[in-house]
Amino acid sequence: MRKTCLIIIASLLITFAINAAPTPEMIVVCYPGGSVNVKDANGAMSSMLRVVERVGQWQENSFNSLFTAKADECRKQMAEKHPKFAITSLGLYLELRSQHNLIPVVQPKIKGLTSERYRVMAQKDKYKSLDELKGKTLGGTVLEEPDFIGKIVFAGKYDPVSFFVLKTSNQAIRALRSLDKGELDAVILNEQQFGGLASLQMKTPLETVFTSEEIPLMGVVANSATTTEEERAGFGKALEGMCTDTEGKKLCELFGVETFATVDPAVFEPMVKLWAGGK
Amino acid sequence: MRTARLLSTLLLPALLAGCAGIQQPPAQADRLSDCPKQTAASLVAEQNQLGHLSDSHTLACALTVLGDSQDPAVGRTSLGSRLCLQLAERDTNQEKREKLATQGVGFAETALANGGDSDGAVHYYLAANLGLAVREHITQAMGNLGRLESEMKQALALSPDIDNGGPLRLLGALYLKAPAWPNGIGDRDKALELLEKAVKEHPKHPLNHLFYAQALWDEGDEATLTQVKAEFALGEKLLTEGNWGYSKEPWKKEFDAFQQELK
Numbered sequence: 001m002r003k004t005c006l007i008i009i010a011s012l013l014i015t016f017a018i019n020a021a022p023t024p025e026m027i028v029v030c031y032p033g034g035s036v037n038v039k040d041a042n043g044a045m046s047s048m049l050r051v052v053e054r055v056g057q058w059q060e061n062s063f064n065s066l067f068t069a070k071a072d073e074c075r076k077q078m079a080e081k082h083p084k085f086a087i088t089s090l091g092l093y094l095e096l097r098s099q100h101n102l103i104p105v106v107q108p109k110i111k112g113l114t115s116e117r118y119r120v121m122a123q124k125d126k127y128k129s130l131d132e133l134k135g136k137t138l139g140g141t142v143l144e145e146p147d148f149i150g151k152i153v154f155a156g157k158y159d160p161v162s163f164f165v166l167k168t169s170n171q172a173i174r175a176l177r178s179l180d181k182g183e184l185d186a187v188i189l190n191e192q193q194f195g196g197l198a199s200l201q202m203k204t205p206l207e208t209v210f211t212s213e214e215i216p217l218m219g220v221v222a223n224s225a226t227t228t229e230e231e232r233a234g235f236g237k238a239l240e241g242m243c244t245d246t247e248g249k250k251l252c253e254l255f256g257v258e259t260f261a262t263v264d265p266a267v268f269e270p271m272v273k274l275w276a277g278g279k
Numbered sequence: 280m281r282t283a284r285l286l287s288t289l290l291l292p293a294l295l296a297g298c299a300g301i302q303q304p305p306a307q308a309d310r311l312s313d314c315p316k317q318t319a320a321s322l323v324a325e326q327n328q329l330g331h332l333s334d335s336h337t338l339a340c341a342l343t344v345l346g347d348s349q350d351p352a353v354g355r356t357s358l359g360s361r362l363c364l365q366l367a368e369r370d371t372n373q374e375k376r377e378k379l380a381t382q383g384v385g386f387a388e389t390a391l392a393n394g395g396d397s398d399g400a401v402h403y404y405l406a407a408n409l410g411l412a413v414r415e416h417i418t419q420a421m422g423n424l425g426r427l428e429s430e431m432k433q434a435l436a437l438s439p440d441i442d443n444g445g446p447l448r449l450l451g452a453l454y455l456k457a458p459a460w461p462n463g464i465g466d467r468d469k470a471l472e473l474l475e476k477a478v479k480e481h482p483k484h485p486l487n488h489l490f491y492a493q494a495l496w497d498e499g500d501e502a503t504l505t506q507v508k509a510e511f512a513l514g515e516k517l518l519t520e521g522n523w524g525y526s527k528e529p530w531k532k533e534f535d536a537f538q539q540e541l542k
Contacts, residue, residue: 170499171467173460196461 024064028086030074031067032144069170071144084227085235090218091148093268094275101225104263105232106239107217114217114261116191118142118153120210123179127186130158130210136185138164139175143188151275153188153212173200180204216267219260236262314340319348326358331524335369338362345386355393359386360404367411369525376411383408399438403446406430410449424457428464444481447473452490455497470494478510485521488514489534496541511537 066081068074074092078100085105093102107114120130120138127133142149143166150159160166167184169175172193178184180202186209189197197206220239222232239260243252252258314336322329322341329341345359363383370376387395387405395401406427413419431453435446442448451473457465474491481487492510495503515534518527 171459173466174468177468193461199461 024061025085026081026083027063027065028074028077028081028083028088029065029067030071030077030086030088030092031069032071032074032089032092082226083223084231085220085222087220088218089145089148090152090215090271091145093218093221094152094271095147097221097272101223102221103224103232104218104265104268105220105222105235106260107219107263107267108257109259109261110217110257112258114267115214116217117194117214118149118188118190118212119194119208120186120188121176121179121194121197121206122186122209123182124205124207127209130154133186133209134163136164137167137183138186138188139167139169139178139184140188141169141172141175141193142190143168144170149188151277152215152271154210155213155274156277176200176202179206216271219263236260314343317341317344319344319350319353323353323356323358326356326361329358329362330365331526332522333365333524335366335525338366342366342382351393355390355395355398355401357387357390357395357398357400357404359383360390360401360408364404364407364411365526367408368529373415377415380408380412384412397437399434399436399446400441402430403434403438403441403449406434407445407449410453421463424453424464427453440481443484444477444487447477447480448484448487448490451477451494455490455494467494467497471498483517483521485514485518485523485530486533488517489530489537493537496537507541511541 066077068077071092074088075096078086078096082100086102088096088102093104096102120133122133127136138160142153143160146160146166150156150161154160164186167175167178172187172189175184175187176197179187182204220235222235224232240262243249243257243259317340322344329338342359342362345353345362348354360383363379363386367376367379367383370379384405387401387408390398390401391405409423409430410427413423428450431446431450434441435450439446451470454464454466454473455470457463459465459467471491471494474487474494477484477487478491488510492507492514495507495510511534518530518534521527523530
């Protein structure tokens with residue numbers, strides 16, 4: 001899920017709080033592979049939470065966030081904190097959904113879409129297909145979750161760990177510079193990163209070697225065992241109206257989110273099947 | 280846990296849609312009744328006497344005089360903006376700090392309007408004050424990232440050595456803290472390059488070492504841990520042993536905060 005969406009969603013959760021809790025409700029936020037400092041991220045989300053608390057007339061400091069950019073840390077925090085609501089990547093949701101009874105609540109909508117595609121990029125005219133990249137180096141931030149890349153992005157057709165020589169990076173621009181210099185053979189990008197390519201000045205033209213099917217954007221998930229349907233519906237409704245609120249709109253615009261959409265569970269069913277099929 | 284730095288963070292996620300300007304400052308600082316008689320011209324002539332070692336009352340008096348001055352020659356200098364920054368840095372009250380920093384932006388904008396565009400110090404103190412004014416406000420911070428970068432770049436091009444490599448230090452810190460591509464202007468490669476240069480060319484300023492240590496730490500590479508600690512220790516030593524006056528306390532807080540992160 002996009003970092004920006006993730007941050008804003010975390011802050012927006014405040015508005016759906018069922019009640020202003022005397023002790024802050026912890027929201028676990030997982031952004032694997034993100035170039036994000038935990039302290040800074042929590043600070044940013046805290047600032048935004050305060051804004052949303054004011055807008056939503058909730059008691060200040062009703063919510064707290066716990067941010068991590070490491071998948072292992074996310075697994076640990078989910079197990080220890082048992083949060084009612086969390087923000088995770090799609091890969092972590094698929095992995096942890098059974099263990100923590102997770103169900104999607106809302107998705108961000110960006111540029112009219114609630115889905116994205118992943119792409120593998122290489123220097124122009126160097127490789128024509130993924131098969132030609134066998135044994136070659138592949139970089140990118142999204143490689144923090146190789147299972148997700150293999151089972152969902154490559155739909156189980158390629159195991160990235162054995163097929164490529166993976167060069168995980170927490171900075172997409174650094175991976176692309178390495179690709180430009182020929183230090184990497186290919187880089188895998190999410191939609192947001194792909195969309196930003198035009199802003200970079202690369203010496204060597206790039207071309208797309210692989211494009212994934214549409215993959216739903218991940219947003220807020222809830223523990224269905226510790227939240228009621230009413231609570232989850234309240235979350236969704238509050239989020240749907242968030243980007244039309246005066247203050248909320250400012251935040252939504254800042255992060256490029258048009259709105260938040262209540263999740264149609266059917267959207268994620270193909271992902272669940274792919275994930276299971278990849279095992 | 281070692282993690283990459285962002286948003287974040289300053290988080291400030293980069294997305295920078297429309298620039299959210301900060302509110303315009305009041306015309307002048309709170310008036311003081313017990314200030315010595317001095318003129319704006321004399322303050323400008325002796326501006327090197329005003330700095331880290333000056334007490335806040337002295338700086339506030341000078342600021343009042345500068346704010347009252349209608350002399351374009353005074354108005355185009357960076358002095359008012361610099362004094363605002365020094366007062367803001369040492370003020371622990373966020374509201375007052377932001378008010379002073381915003382006033383510093385106003386002084387710098389006046390300087391630009393009076394022909395101070397070719398003075399790198401004007402751009403530098405504009406950026407430094409602007410950063411201080413908006414850093415606690417995510418939408419304003421995000422909306423001003425582009426301007427911050429532009430002003431710092433101009434300062435770097437015109438006066439790279441002022442304030443012990445201040446433009447290198449601040450621009451490096453901006454690239455370190457701002458949201459990374461494609462969300463923002465954050466760029467760790469650039470941050471490392473600028474901050475390493477700041478340390479090499481201006482090794483006596485404690486913050487140059489602190490920020491470079493933070494940039495190295497952000498790499499999350501165990502191999503650099505020794506260097507991170509060495510830079511931190513050197514910066515802390517310079518701060519402790521140097522005559523940094525009223526700046527020592529706020530800078531010490533920066534060091535302490537990073538030390539907590541290192542644990």
